[in-house]
Amino acid sequence: MRLKKIMPDRIDIFIKELNKKMKQGGRIILAIDGECASLKSTLAQALQTKYNAGTIHCDDFFLPLELRTPERFREPGGNIDYVRMKEEVIDRFKESEAIKYRAFDCHSMSFAETVSVMNTKLMIVEGAYAMHPYFDKYYDISVFLCAKEEERLRRIANRGQDVERFINRWIPLENRYFEACGIRQRSDYVVDTTQYTGLTDYINTLKV
Template identity: 25%
Template sequence: MIYYLRQFPKFDPSGNAFGISRTVRDQGGWRACFRRIADRTSARLSPTCVEQDLANVIALIERAKERATPVLVGIDGRSGTGKSTFAVALATATRALLIEGDAFYAGGAALRRDTAQQRADACIDRPKLRLTLRELKAGRATSYRAFDWDAFDGSLSNPAVLVQPREVIIVEGVYGCHPDLMDILDIKVLLRIPDALREQRLVTREGSIGPWERQWHEAEDWYFSHLAVDATFDLILN
């Protein structure tokens, strides 16, 4: 069971030593954050359900640590399933470094005329993301320039984001468990909620769903029906 609330504190890669939003840390950690969300939401969802989902992933992480560290965790799912919120809570609980997949967006700002498969292939700069994760997996600091969502003109932000390896590294976002990344991910998690609720959340978040958004939703449809199928994940959270 997943919470999704856009006003949840966002990850700040240049923040404190844990790589976790200072706001989340100062407000009492992930349990306190989710309880405040539960108090505000009208969905009547129990924070204990979120805690159980987190506990399940943390158990996988602890087992993976027995084999080697760093442990790389991929969190994938359709837009609107609550990946970012869940990943921040997990990163706070495990003192992990959190990498946002949206930082590696490479699909451009214009409407595209290619196929859903081609859009799914182009959406994320996977070679750059893979290189970043490989360096961290090897215990080396690295940097990357993120897509500038404020400019939204295809440019990359300045300065580059510098990240230090930690015992647990989380990458979250659509395509976060792409087959091109499978060999370097230790744990692969899929988040899923009913389509009607997910679409309602997207409308609430974006205000409206236009042609630009729909082209990427079509790409997601192709990706999750052809590449990121259930059998590729270690854990599916409904």
């Protein structure tokens, strides 16, 4: 990861660099990290469709109940099971077979079905904590998404989620992780998605 100025990049510049890396051959591992409701999943889905990529969702690796201790939550980025994520996913990117891992369901607080993701030329790791220092050195390119707070809260409300819970719980945890680990500074690209209301359609207009 290279250190860069904290200035937002245009998303087409990021896509241009991704295309360049794709043409160089070999498997490309992309990390999409960033603020809540900054369109991380939307971007991942658009890129998955455009490039026939495989996508790993960090939400599948939140902590099971037995690991949710006060000590763990005091650790920046500690509310993701980064050890399991590295063992079940990151360490297997070099293999040719499909990646299979156990998805954790935060609603039932239990492991759900086994997820199978094709190990394709472009592999995407998407979600908050995607660039956790425990495994960010394995990425070939990374992008940090952000947006104005009022727009992010509007998106959360439109998804039917508990805005107050995000304000009081999840946003502070994410911010502490971003600041303590220097996530934004270490990302290859920083993209402000406040104005990208039709992100998927826009991605589809860009050349591969």
